[in-house]
Amino acid sequence: GQQVMQIPQYQHVQEGEDFTTYCNSSTTLSNIQWYKQRPGGHPVFLIQLVKSGEVKKQKRLTFQFGEAKKNSSLHITATQTTDVGTYFCAGPVGTALIFGKGTTLSVSS
Amino acid sequence: DTEVTQTPKHLVMGMTNKKSLKCEQHMGHRAMYWYKQKAKKPPELMFVYSYEKLSINESVPSRFSPECPNSSLLNLHLHALQPEDSALYLCASSPPGTGRNQPQHFGDGTRLSIL
Numbered sequence: 001g002q003q004v005m006q007i008p009q010y011q012h013v014q015e016g017e018d019f020t021t022y023c024n025s026s027t028t029l030s031n032i033q034w035y036k037q038r039p040g041g042h043p044v045f046l047i048q049l050v051k052s053g054e055v056k057k058q059k060r061l062t063f064q065f066g067e068a069k070k071n072s073s074l075h076i077t078a079t080q081t082t083d084v085g086t087y088f089c090a091g092p093v094g095t096a097l098i099f100g101k102g103t104t105l106s107v108s109s
Numbered sequence: 110d111t112e113v114t115q116t117p118k119h120l121v122m123g124m125t126n127k128k129s130l131k132c133e134q135h136m137g138h139r140a141m142y143w144y145k146q147k148a149k150k151p152p153e154l155m156f157v158y159s160y161e162k163l164s165i166n167e168s169v170p171s172r173f174s175p176e177c178p179n180s181s182l183l184n185l186h187l188h189a190l191q192p193e194d195s196a197l198y199l200c201a202s203s204p205p206g207t208g209r210n211q212p213q214h215f216g217d218g219t220r221l222s223i224l
Contacts, residue, residue, distance in 0.1 A: 031210055042199060042215040043152060088151055092209035095165055099151035 004029075004091045006100030013107055019076040021103035023089035030092055032065055032072045037102070038085040046074075079107050112136055113216035115200050121222045124190060130219045132183040132200030141183040142213065143175060144199040152199055158183060190223045197221070 005024045013019050023032065031050045035043040047056055049065035049072060056063045062075045076083055086102040113134045122128050132141065140159050144152035157165035158177040166175075172194075174186040183200055197218045203211035 033212060042218050043213075045212040045214065048212055095209060096154050096157065096167070097209045097213065098154075102151050104149075 004089060004093065004098050004100040006089055006103055008103055009101060010104050011106070013079050013105070015081060015107050015109045016078050019079050019083070019105055021074050021087050021089075021105075023072045023074075023091075023100050025070050025091055028069045030069075032069075033090045033097070034063060034072075034074055035088045035090060035099075036085050037088065041085075043088060076105075079105070081107050081109055083107055113200055113202055113214050115198075115216035115219050117219055118217065119220050119222075121224060122187070122190065123224050124192075126190075127186070127188045129187065130185040130198055130200075130221075132185075132216055133181055134202045134214070134216075135181055136202065136214065137180075137204075138202035138214070139180060139205045140203045140211065141177065142201040142203075143173075143183070143185050144201065144215075146197040146199055146218070156185075187221075190221075192223045195221055195223045 007022050011019055031048055033048045034046040036046055037043045047063050049063055052069050053067045054065040060077045064073045072089055074087055084105060084107050086104045088102045089100045090097050116131045120128060142157050143155040145155055146152045154167050155169045156175040161177045161180055172189050176184040197220050199218045200216045201213040203213045
């Protein structure tokens with residue numbers, strides 16, 4: 001069935017380095033959402049992208065939605081230890097919201 | 110602090126026990142969800158309630174029985190669970206509208222262990 005694919009599965013960076021996670025769908029999505037789950041925590045909604053080519057920023061986080069609305073990315077500039085966690089993209093598939101497998105980010109100081 | 114409250118936070122039960130998980134939200138959301146999350150995996154949708162009616166059941170075994178008594182409450186009744194059902198069970202809610210297009214607000218979850 002249709003999936004929302006996400007890479008990489010894991011990423012380790014030194015504090016201050018940049019980080020990017022990518023999300024892809026085989027079909028056009030009406031919107032894409034991003035969530036962050038800290039270790040031992042629950043998913044927390046970060047942002048929703050709706051428009052083709054949309055770019056949104058939240059401080060050091062930049063979110064993009066592809067022109068074809070089939071892919072998205074989350075870029076973190078100058079990572080901090082507080083950025084540690086798993087970042088999930090999620091897109092509507094059929095009648096439900098389907099999560100990608102997530103990218104787990106670890107940061108060493 | 111989350112605006113979706115789940116109880117209990119932890120639950121250990123035997124395979125013959127009956128227990129219930131509870132979820133409550135007071136944000137006026139009319140869609141509520143149950144997800145199951147295994148370690149290092151994404152949340153997997155189990156059930157969706159829209160305006161207190163079950164709208165999606167993702168082929169979940171009958172040993173899981175959801176209930177939505179009113180627009181603020183969501184329960185998940187558990188009976189005769191298997192060890193592989195051990196997981197984090199997350200409740201979520203979303204504003205009125207097409208549920209799959211709305212941001213979801215998650216509770217802290219119930220960490221369930223089946224002995």
